[in-house]
Amino acid sequence: MNSILPWVVLLAPLVSAAVITLFTQRWKAVSSFISIAAVLVSFACSCLIFTQSGIAAAEFAWIDIGGAFKVPLGFTLDQLSMTMLVLVSGVGTTIHIYSLGYMRDDEGKSRYFAALSLFMFAMLGIVLANNFVMLFIFWELVGFTSYVLIGHWFYRDAAADAGNKAFITTRIGDFGFMIGILMVWMATGSVVFAEIAPRMPSLASHPAFVTIAALLIFCGAVGKSAQFPLHVWLPDAMEGPTPISALIHAATMVAAGVYMLVRVAFVIQASQTALLVVALIGTITAVMAALIATQQNDIKRILAYSTLSQLGYMMMAVGLASNDAAMFHLFTHAFFKALLFLGAGSIIVMLHHEQNIWKMGGLSRKLPVTFVTFTVGALALIGCPPFSGFFSKDAILALAYERNLPIFIVGLFTAFLTAFYVVRLLVIVFFGDTRSEGARQSKESPLVMTGPLIVLAILATLGGFGFFARNFLALPMEKGVDLFVPALAFGALIVGSGLAIAIYRNRTNEPIDVEVLRHKFYFDEFYAWLINWTQELLARVAAFFDRWVIDTAAVEGSSRGTWGIGALLRLVQVGNLQAYVFLFGLGVVAVIYFAVFRS
Amino acid sequence: MITLGDYLIVSGILFAIGFAGVMLRRNLIIILMSLELMLNAANLSLVAFSRFRVGPTGLPDYNAQVFVFFIITVAAAEVAVGLAVLVALYRARKTTDVNDISNLRF
DSSP states (O other): TTTTHHHHHHHHHHHHHHHHHTTTOOOOHHHHHHOOOHHHHHEEEEEHHHSSOOOOOOOOEEEETTTEEEEEEOOOOOOHHHHHHHHHHHHHHHHHHHHHTTTTOOOOOOHHHHHHHHHHHHHHHHHHOHHHHHHHHHHHHHHOOOOHHHGGGGSHHHHHHHHHHHHHHHHHHHHHHHHHHHHHHHSSSOHHHHHGGGGGGGGTHHHHHHHHEEEEEEEHHHHTTOTTTSHHHHHHGGGHHHHHHHHIIIIIIHHHHHHHHHHHHHHOOOOOOHHHHHHHHHHHHHHHHHHHHHOBBBBBHHHHHHHHHHHHHHHHEEEEEEEEHHHHHHHHHHHHHHHHHHHHHHHHHHTSSOOOOGGGHHHHHHHHHHHHHHHHHHHHHTTTTTSSHHHHHHHHHHHHHHHOHHHHHHHHHHHHHHHHHHHHHHHHSSSSSSSSSSHHHHHOOHHHHHHHHHHHHHHHTTTSHHHHTTTSSSSSOOTOOOTTTHHHHHHHHHHHHHHHHHHTTTOOSOOOOHHHHHHHHHHHHHHHHHHHHHHHHHHHHHHIIIIIIIIIIIHHHHHHHHHHHHHHHHHHOOOOHHHHHHHHHHHHHHHHHHIIIII | OOHHHHHHHHHHHHHHHHHHHHHOOOOOHHHHHHHHHHHHHHHHHHHHHHHBOTTTTTTTTTTTHHHHHHHHHHHHHHHHHHHHHHOOOOOOOHOOGGOOOTTTTT
């Protein structure tokens, strides 16, 4: 029985997706309940697995080519994956329920819930996979479902484009990931994590190879976790429905990159250079996204950039060789970021799909439950004690302080920026005067939407405390950190929040205008230019080849050549019998000459 | 004593006459006749070769003579076809002059 539980966790959402797609497309309510039932089954089984120890899942051989290449279908069940299971299925459950309210009147509700179930299947597959091949397959499946769900409202050009952008951008990273996997397989002869780990030390004599393999695997995480320089897709992905932003683009899928790096930490940590690169990329992403977030006006985009920034923190922790700190922040971030997105979704729905924060204002009186829960999420995000974000962010900052001072300083600056833009968001959205008709007429969301908010708010509050989190994770911070780092972080928080309140209180429009931040450091423009340029170059080369080599030389050349030879040979056909005979006679004489006299 | 060389000279003269006829005459019937002359020049040389190639048994090599019979037979058939074409051509064109039959020129 126990060996079947992990399979149930994994396959329940797949069954739901199949049933919805094949049978219940027409009955939207049935579809949504099938999907929710499936995720509940997954969640319940995850909890069962979590409470029991020593579960070994049934394993099958899938591909076996003479022992040279072996891929089993098996699961990893350790503390890490069990925690992620509970987290993914738990957050997934709240978001499924929330979707009932958010997508109530949507035309494509069945499609939405089928894709959501498929996503759960893929994400749980990533968590459970015990080898690189399975991991990669589920990894791509997650990318595909993300594409489907971002483009859920595909009739809007922006949504369809955002789906394409997300898929293509992450594919760039995945290409590196695949090469990295092949390199690891080439070096160790195995794709199973448990078999690769003990073989890694034998590669120590080839540091360059290990570094390149580790960085290529990191490429996959860069794409999926939207790290610099492949971060451009995540803000655009906010075109999708808000529950999707909460589930895929905040809590789970984007965290899959961090989870994957922790899962294969034995590869990354085999190379100091790779670790440093990971840490630097994380730091750059954290501070860059925080800077951009200070100038955005779309509530979901601000949250998207804060997600980027927090993922940067996690990468920083991975790069500083502390899996525990990274997973701790992933864990708390999943709760408070899902909470923030769902809160934002509640606001957006109640304001009839208004996302511009300058059109909101004064919502604390209109949407009290949303306001309180959103504030809890925001406080956790900026790392205000005693909310969960405080503990996890502190763990990372303390780690950075210990191991790499420049990264610590940038991290602290990012914490300041985080406080600044989050408080800015709070002040503009919830306080001051209502600035639009929609905001004036809004009222609180139904229970099916506020319920998940409350649950997540409780988790976001408690998630950081040792008595709660220790059940799931080995906490990194319990080795007597001095008060210096938390005090500095708290100082940055106070300064950032105070500055934001001072600047944005009672404002009706943006008082500061920093063009380079508003344009997101011109990344999109730069990529557009780069692609345009390379495409133009390729197109010109292809056009030259087509026009001159294929058209002129091959096609026209052969036709004109045939015509020319024909014209030459036509001259021989004089139409005079005697001339032919004369030539024939000459030929005979020539044959005799060569046959008799020259042989 | 007539040697092989004499036969071959006669054969060569016959062939040259035939070739000159084909080259110089404009009447198709004459050209056809000249062609026959060239064929028979070849036959003559073949028979001569046969006669002068005597094996150890004292008999000539008859292969070439059998060959000549074949050529005569096939030539008869060929003349029949050639004349038929010629008659058809004459009916269509009312001429047997090759200068007037040059339709296949470009």
